[in-house]
Amino acid sequence: MNYIDYSDFFGVEGFHAFMSNRDQDFAILEHRKCFADSLGLNQSQLVIPQQVHSNRVARVSGSCTLPGTDGTIAQEKDVVLSIQVADCIPLFLLNTASHTFGLIHSGWRGTQLKIGPIALQEMVHDQPGAVRAVIGPSIGQCCFEVGPEVADVFDSSRSIPGNGDRHMLDLKSVVKDQLIEAGLQNNNILVDNQCTFCEKDKYFSYRRDGDKAGRMVAIAGWSETSF
Ligand SMILES: [Zn+2]
Known part of the structure; x- marks a missing residue:
């Protein structure tokens, strides 16, 4: 299985953050569970938010399925967070002091609704300098061609003109701006510049593949030896 391992960036022993490639369609729950297992994370503790492009962030303490939720945060180290993506941003968060961690699904709607900053309110604990973040492949x-109705909800510096009235939106930079505004340090934010649409052999893309697009999964958790 091909995947990306961001664990080293977070620099906390035992904390792991992974993102799958397109080897399998992770819209299928069984595939997500097998992937978690293969990474040494307890699949029976997997948290499954049923994403709807909202800004609802839930604090979780064990395995659960969460309707209408796009972000999850946990303190307990036996919890394994997951989200599905195919163009939207997977945002990994860890407070390296308190060890609170989060995983957020941030498409343009969730980003407009400030789901990242909402999650951070729950986990910064007056230590914004301790929080590290990864903006994953998206x-x-x-x-990312959007209409003016979408481009206009974000700072104009984050889009450039496209064809006709279309704009090309830099959503990763919008999310990064929000993290900086919330007090995170620039060097504590890793932006993965890979484009899911361009990298067709590596990633699913909803924009490129339409309704038949599969999903990647982002997973964050702790190895058992760190409990
Ligand atoms: Zn691209």
Whole structure:
């Protein structure tokens, strides 16, 4: 199985953050569970938010399925967080002091609704300098064409003109701006510049593949030896 391992960036022993490639369709729950297992994370503790492009962030303490939720935060180390993506941003968060961690699904709607900053309110604990974040593979400005009604809800510096009245939106930078505004340090934010639309052999893309697009999964949790 191919995947990306962001664990080292967080720099806390035992904390792991992974993102799958397109080897399997992780819209299928069984695939997500097998993937978690193969990474050494307890699949029976998997948290499944039923994402709806909202800004609802739930604090969880054990395995659960959460309707209408796009972000989850946990303190307990036996909890394994997951979200599905195919162009939207998977945002990994860890407070390296308190060890509170989070995983957020941030498409343009969730970003407009400030789901990242909402999650951070729950986990910064007056230590914004201790929070590290990874903005994972997602659709890049090269491919994210939107109408003026979408471009206009974000700072004009974050889009460039496209064809006709279209704009090319840099959503990763919008999310990064929000994290900086919430007090995170620039060097504590890793932006993965891979574009899910461009990298067709590596990632699913909803924009590129339409309704038949599969999903990647982002997973965050702790190895058992760190409990
Ligand atoms: Zn692209």
